[in-house]
Amino acid sequence: MAQEYLERVKSGINGLDEMMQGGFPFPSTVLVAGSAGTGKTTFALQFLAQGVRDGEQGLFFTTLSEPTQWMLRFVTHFKFLDKDSFGRQIKYVDLGPFLRKERDPEKLLAFIDDQISEHMPQRIVIDPVSVIGGMIKADYRMFLYDLSTHLKNWRAISILTGEVLPQEPYPVEISYIVDSVILLSLGLTSEGSRRKYLEILKMRGTHHATGQHLMDVSENGILVAMGLK
Amino acid sequence: MSWNETIAHNVFGKKGLYIVDVRFTMMTKTLVELLVHLLKEKGQAGVLISVDRPYVFVSRLMEKHKIPAGKLVFVDAVTNISGEPALSTEKLDLLASPFCINFLSGFTQCHASKMAASSGGFVLLDNLAALLPYMTEECIKKFVGILQNLDTECIIVLDKERHRPLFDMLSAGGAREIAFKAGAIAI
Numbered sequence: 304m305a306q307e308y309l310e311r312v313k314s315g316i317n318g319l320d321e322m323m324q325g326g327f328p329f330p331s332t333v334l335v336a337g338s339a340g341t342g343k344t345t346f347a348l349q350f351l352a353q354g355v356r357d358g359e360q361g362l363f364f365t366t367l368s369e370p371t372q373w374m375l376r377f378v379t380h381f382k383f384l385d386k387d388s389f390g391r392q393i394k395y396v397d398l399g400p401f402l403r404k405e406r407d408p409e410k411l412l413a414f415i416d417d418q419i420s421e422h423m424p425q426r427i428v429i430d431p432v433s434v435i436g437g438m439i440k441a442d443y444r445m446f447l448y449d450l451s452t453h454l455k456n457w458r459a460i461s462i463l464t465g466e467v468l469p470q471e472p473y474p475v476e477i478s479y480i481v482d483s484v485i486l487l488s489l490g491l492t493s494e495g496s497r498r499k500y501l502e503i504l505k506m507r508g509t510h511h512a513t514g515q516h517l518m519d520v521s522e523n524g525i526l527v528a529m530g531l532k
Numbered sequence: 533m534s535w536n537e538t539i540a541h542n543v544f545g546k547k548g549l550y551i552v553d554v555r556f557t558m559m560t561k562t563l564v565e566l567l568v569h570l571l572k573e574k575g576q577a578g579v580l581i582s583v584d585r586p587y588v589f590v591s592r593l594m595e596k597h598k599i600p601a602g603k604l605v606f607v608d609a610v611t612n613i614s615g616e617p618a619l620s621t622e623k624l625d626l627l628a629s630p631f632c633i634n635f636l637s638g639f640t641q642c643h644a645s646k647m648a649a650s651s652g653g654f655v656l657l658d659n660l661a662a663l664l665p666y667m668t669e670e671c672i673k674k675f676v677g678i679l680q681n682l683d684t685e686c687i688i689v690l691d692k693e694r695h696r697p698l699f700d701m702l703s704a705g706g707a708r709e710i711a712f713k714a715g716a717i718a719i
Binding site: 308310312329357359360416417420421423425452453456457458 | 559
């Protein structure tokens with residue numbers, strides 16, 4: 304029998320799968336962390352778009368980032384995303400109204416479970432998950448633990464995006480709970496211009512590339528140039 | 533055999549081992565569709581062997597999609613190592629872990645015999661490949677042998693492309709493959 308028990312799915316990010324043995328382990332939870340403008344939401348959408356191409360159902364949870372109307376206006380300019388897939392192969396759930404009224408982590412988890420059991424997605428995004436910490440009353444780490452466990456038991460690959468301040472490497476509490484951590488960052492070149500970088504900090508069960516790799520974001524999405532630093 | 537042929541010839545309902553080949557990402561959806569067909573459309577009794585996740589997640593899916601659970605028994609080998617609570621119910625056998633192959637076989641045989649003695653039923657395994665980290669090839673072969681000799685139909689959902697050796701083992705033992713595409717059954 305094969306010793307490799309892990310199944311893998313394509314990330315949808317050009318150049319990334321080669322850095323991690325062909326794709327994300329399935330099921331698993333992936334933290335994509337970065338400061339503003341580093342491409343977290345673009346990463347998440349490109350990941351869901353790959354799922355659409357593979358015949359998979361996606362479920363996009365937004366927290367208190369931006370309302371649906373504005374998000375959709377900006378993302379539709381990306382060529383990798385089929386606008387018609389929104390609302391069909393990619394379901395969009397705004398957790399904002401729920402979070403405004405309800406701060407009980409058990410009820411929040413039950414709501415998320417309910418949406419997942421209804422739509423049975425293979426790919427899930429929670430963008431960003433980090434704002435929930437400041438809003439729920441009870442133990443944030445306990446919530447993250449339960450969330451991560453549930454997401455995997457629903458048999459999905461989940462991207463959780465995490466906002467960080469420029470000097471903060473990644474949201475520490477989330478990084479301990481998830482299976483993988485990918486960091487998106489901005490750096491200055493020797494010429495003084497800003498470039499974007501991607502680094503796989505951790506990925507359980509995977510022999511992955513290390514270090515920062517140059518990445519570019521265009522209307523075709525994110526492209527990672529492995530080996531270019 | 534195609535899914536349409538399966539329905540036309542009422543294949544599910546005849547004793548034997550069946551392999552439903554689906555991509556690994558579609559196992560949950562396929563499981564739900566099969567439960568819709570077997571429990572709701574055909575009204576059969578059944579045993580769901582849960583070795584891939586706590587049974588409570590399948591239970592929730594059934595509740596969400598209005599699949600009647602009255603005739604289904606769960607044999608669960610994961611809950612006790614998952615951290616998830618188990619609800620007390622008479623239609624649930626909990627094993628200490630997926631390593632307990634003898635108990636897994638024993639409970640399955642017991643429930644299958646009860647079903648065979650009454651109006652028949654099905655055994656559905658979620659899912660065979662999930663046993664790979666816990667059992668040797670010999671052990672899995674032995675477990676499959678027990679499933680093959682049950683007096684009821686036994687359905688195994690498997691990604692043939694991903695787990696070819698398992699598929700070959702099942703085929704060599706006389707299992708019949710059913711071509712199924714997730715989405716074939718309306719939920």
